[in-house]
Amino acid sequence: MKKRQFLTLIFSLLVSIVAMGQxxxxxxxxxxxxxxxxxxxxxxxxxxxxxxxxxxxxxxxxxxxxxxxxxxxxxxxxxxxxxxxxxxxxxxxxxxxxxxxxxxxxxxxxxxxxxxxxxxxxxxxxxxxxxxxxxxxxxxxxxxxxxxxxGPASAPAAAPSDVEKKTTDAAVATPTEAEGTAALSAMTADTTKNVTASTADSAASVAPAATSGTNDSDLWQPVIKELKAFNTAQNTDNASLWYIFFMGIVGGLVALLTPCVWPIIPMTVSFFLKRAKDDRKKGIRDAVTYGLSIIVIYMGLATIVTAAFGPQKLNELATNAPFNIFFFLLLAVFAFSFFGWFELRLPSSWGNAVDNKAAATTGLFSIFLMAFTLSLVSFSCTAPVVGLLLVQAATSGDWVAPAVGMFGFALALALPFTLFALFPSWLKQAPKSGSWMNMVKVVLGFVELAFSLKFLSVADLAYGWHILDRETFLSIWIALFALLGLYLIGKLKFPHDDPDQKAMPVPAIMLGLCSLAFSVYMLPGLWGAPCKAVSAFAPPINTQDFNLAPQTVHAQYTDYEEGMRAAAAAGKPVLVDFTGFGCVNCRKMEAAVWTDSRVAEKLMKDYVLISLYVDDKTPLKQPVEVKRPDGTMRTLRTVGDKWSYLEETKFGYLAQPFYVPLDNQGKPLNGSFSYKEDIPGYLDFLNKGLENYQAKR
CATH class of the missing domain: 2.60.40.1250 (Thiol:disulfide interchange protein DsbD, N-terminal domain)
Incomplete structure (x- = not known):
């Protein structure tokens, strides 16, 4: 437990360093x-x-x-x-x-x-x-x-030029139509004196004087510590790590059922039992050592991945287009190998060399070499599973995720060797090798091919290729899972399948029907249905050409103080949305998350939504000089400057999109939320804010 807390502390420090860098x-x-x-x-x-x-x-x-x-x-x-x-x-x-x-x-x-x-x-x-x-x-x-x-001594005396108080870039000297439309008449009621004594005093100089029972200057008081406490309490990294660990367990169990691993289990366990038939405890000890060796080997692989990329690079992989293209190609190759089009093999000399070394060595090291031999021999079946798991873990943004995922994978892979050594009679009840193992490989091939499209989608959005818009993505997934369903019910065959098998097992048929039903479920998505089950994988809804039911959300207020006063009068919590006219990912969140009917209902009915545009060019009545948290001075000239200063001084953040739920005194009700096209996560974020608001009343 202490080790886990230590890792969490180190991870939090790294996140803080990255956040400060931003x-x-x-x-x-x-x-x-x-x-x-x-x-x-x-x-x-x-x-x-x-x-x-x-x-x-x-x-x-x-x-x-x-x-x-x-x-x-x-x-x-x-x-x-x-x-x-x-x-x-x-x-x-x-x-x-x-x-x-x-x-x-x-x-x-x-x-x-x-x-x-x-x-x-x-x-x-x-x-x-x-x-x-x-x-x-x-x-x-x-x-x-x-x-x-x-200047030159012969030149006349200095005089103000024609460009005084104007931009030198004529192309943008006059406000654009977009800027003019965005001008907010209710903003910037007044600004007061220049203040340099402290950040709090600076914030007060920007905030308008109170015009009602609400003290507007209090609404600008920093809440950085409270917000950090909420974000720490959420333990989102723990949830992500548990998910990665669970996926590792599932991956290990799947790898067990492949033709490269399952037949090795009885041979290996029998070898340990025969090797120490006069000392059963020694046989059990060897089997346990064998299992632990497998865990050490795969954990070592995860350590190599983390060391190769580093914590900061792992955070970037989730949205790095070249890496996502590489991941797409890698998973596609793994999928085709499972389909039987070719077989991934390591040089046979590697396995033979390690096997000979294990035979010539005694003691615990020989058992470790035997486990290493298993890793090499089973490469063609385990590599696609390990590759998928490492890609998912690496792109999670958590630097300990590869190690956690590989621990789950190795634990599931090593457990049968230990259990069968402890209870040899179980070997007689274990299923025999057969054609069902090829079926497992083909199913996993379909799954890997489907997941590979997620990574291609990231690159497609980054480069604007338009080759994998939402309806194209869904069409491919519909076809893939329909083919998977047909395969599981026996209507589709691959070259390496058993030609004599006429009837499919009942579990396979049931899974096939589920796969076909999943394809039918995704069909309405071609015309704009949200398809919540795949929203985390499919491209955002704004890439959809056929959208029969678009839904948009508009903020009730674009002035912070005005919106806070209205929320207090209505007895509702506030969701502050720091956004920008030129913020690409703000538009993505609005198109992919806010269009969800459940999210839209909460934003429009349960919250007072205040959108603050940090790039609004509406000028303040007069520039205001303020002190930033780092001690440097800054001149606020526009409404956008005012809102970006509010975000920096009150919340300790300076990027968009940025969402914070507040009570009527300007205190946070929950942690913050930034760019993440995760509808279930955003709903949980909103619901938690509502719960905390009701609890305060």
């Missing part, structure tokens, strides 16, 4: 560089964390925010051209926005050149950029600068 995924340095006596460049050099990207300049309207340079003051200079980007620009079609988007990964430099027109000059402003990864987006970030210098 606060600043892009580091930008700014400098001015004199390129001639009359010209100067303002250079913004950005280093981008792995997995994140920064959007380019001049993107079309209706998409994410472009990178722009905005000036508060410019004297004695005039811009030469527009803001230009230097780096490897990627041009990728994004289905969520239905357009091609340009962005940079790893690094990029943005440069604006100015012509010096006076004896002295000064330039003050900020670069604004947007950054996202495959799971979340940050609010528009700002990098401020204030440069001064001397």
């Amino acid at each position: 606060q600043n995924p892009v580091h930008v340095s700014v400098q001015q560089k004199r390129v001639s006596p009359t010209e100067v460049d303002i250079i913004f050099a950005a280093k981008i964390a792995s997995g994140w990207h920064v959007y380019s300049t001049g993107l079309p309207a209706g998409g994410p925010n472009s990178t722009v340079l905005r000036l508060d003051n410019a004297e004695g200079v005039s811009p030469v051209g527009k803001l230009t980007a230097h780096g490897k620009e990627l041009n990728v079609f994004d289905k969520a926005f239905d357009m091609k988007l340009r962005y940079f990964e790893n690094s990029v430099s943005f440069v604006q050149r100015y012509k010096i027109t006076a004896k002295t000059y000064s330039i003050k402003g900020y670069l604004e950029y947007s950054t996202c990864n495959e799971e979340m987006c940050m609010p528009p970030m700002q990098v401020e600068f204030n440069f001064k210098g001397n």
Whole structure:
């Protein structure tokens, strides 16, 4: 138990480190560089964390925010051209926005050149950029600068230029139609004095004064500790690990029933019993050692996988497109091998060498080598099961998941050797080898092929290929499980099946009917039915071409204080949705999760939904200088700045989408929820918030 608590503590620390890294995924340095006596460049050099990207300049309207340079003051200079980007620009079609988007990964430099027109000059402003990864987006970030210098002695005195208080990027100087439509008239009632004493005082300066019985400034008080306590209490990582462990047990039991493993059990146990027929305790000890050796071998494999990728890389695998393509191909190869099209084999010399070494060695080491021989000999049957399990564990994002999964697999695989050694009479009752083991392989082949499509879907969504939209995915699954059903009831045969078998076993027929029924269940999904049982595997509903019953959810309020006052008057809890007009994954959550009828009903009837757009460009009445939690200063210029500051100071987070249920005093009712297209999980998240709200009343 203590060991488990230690592992959980270490895992929590790693998650905290990753979360802190997400606060600043892009580091930008700014400098001015004199390129001639009359010209100067303002250079913004950005280093981008792995997995994140920064959007380019001049993107079309209706998409994410472009990178722009905005000036508060410019004297004695005039811009030469527009803001230009230097780096490897990627041009990728994004289905969520239905357009091609340009962005940079790893690094990029943005440069604006100015012509010096006076004896002295000064330039003050900020670069604004947007950054996202495959799971979340940050609010528009700002990098401020204030440069001064001397121009040619023959130049006239400095005077404000025509670009003062305007952006140098003419393509985005005027608010776009999307920004204009998004302007929220109820926002930014007023902002007060500049405050730098503390984060709490800064938050109070941004919050409007109370206009009713509700003290609005209290609604801005930080709740970071309370939110962390809820998130820790949820133990979602424990649930995930138990699921991985259970899947490992199932995988081990399936591997036992394959032709490569099952026939070896009686031979191995008989060998141990004969080897120590005068000392039965020694035979039992050898069998137990054999089982433990199997566990050690497969746990060692999991350790190698974790060491090869590292904890941080395992967190990235779930949404990394190249890795998902690799996983798809790997599982497809494993599936075809189970179908009998070819056989995966290790060089026979490996097994022979280990077997000879085991025969020449005595003691416990010889038993370990025998277990290693089993792993090599059974490779063609166990490798697909182990591969599927490791892929699932690795993409779970938990660095201990591969070890937990392999422990479950090895435990199930090793248990029969020990049990049959303890109770030899059970061997006589065990089923004999036969054609049923080939049936197990074929069934597992269908399952692996179906699961492989999940990983191809991730890559398809990332690159916008549109080869595996939701109806295409469901069509393939319907065909696969229908074929599996026909195979189990005996209407479909594979080359290596027993040709003399005329009647299928009753359990196989019952499973076949279940598989056929599952295919029928998925059919309405081709026309937009939610198909909850496969929602965690299928692409999001927004990729569906045929959707006869679309359902949308709209926030009742887009102002934090106004929505909180309305919720208090109605006696309802609040769900705060930190989102953005340019947030791809916010749209995915709204299309894939909020369209579920059960989720939509709770959001519209049981909660007061407040959506706060962190990239809203509606200007505040006047800029407000505030202190961030890390002690640095920040100037809030827009409504979006105000909401991103609220998210950072009150909740300790700075990415979207981000959902938090609150009571009428602004205290969290449950842990937070971010990007995860998991309808059952989101429903549990909402229900827990409602339960805690009712308990407080």
